[in-house]
Amino acid sequence: NAGVTQTPKFQVLKTGQSMTLQCAQDMNHEYMSWYRQDPGMGLRLIHYSVGAGITDQGEVPNGYNVSRSTTEDFPLRLLSAAPSQTSVYFCASRRPGLGIQYFGAGTRLSVL
């Protein structure tokens, strides 16, 4: 019963460094999403994918890349980290057409 698994749980980066946040789900969900959670801003959609090989931008995609080579995995790449990307990042998955979404435990990222 792993559900949605995110790694790492915590990360500290220096400005300009790159890194990949990992997300995997074992529920065979076609739909996967990345959100960032900031105080007062709620959950903002970064990128999403409706299936392997298909990705699209959410409302705050700048500075992030995604790919979806398998149904299970949906990594989020920060190309050149900036302090504005300090946030808590959540990965989520669900079946298309259903609003019941399963979330990972989150990655707390600090960019210095």
Next chain:
Amino acid sequence: AQRVTQPEKLLSVFKGAPVELKCNYSYSGSPELFWYVQYSRQRLQLLLRHISRESIKGFTADLNKGETSFHLKKPFAQEEDSAMYYCALLDGGATNKLIFGTGTLLAVQP
């Protein structure tokens, strides 16, 4: 445009008091709405959805299409209800996105 509005960032009540967390939406069509909850240091999880018309942990939410609202209510708050609550709307269009409000932090004081 589809939008979910939660006007209160913080709602503080005393234990035993009634709770109402407000959610308004903008959607052209028949909406499908949800409440998600995030307890301290836990992952977000579904609390309830309007189509099931159920009560979870004493919470209920009724869809009011005339007022475009989906407020979350509980008659008697408990300290363990303290959490962040998010209202969400499923966009039934091509993108099929789940659109979240900005969240309300409920603090139940002893």
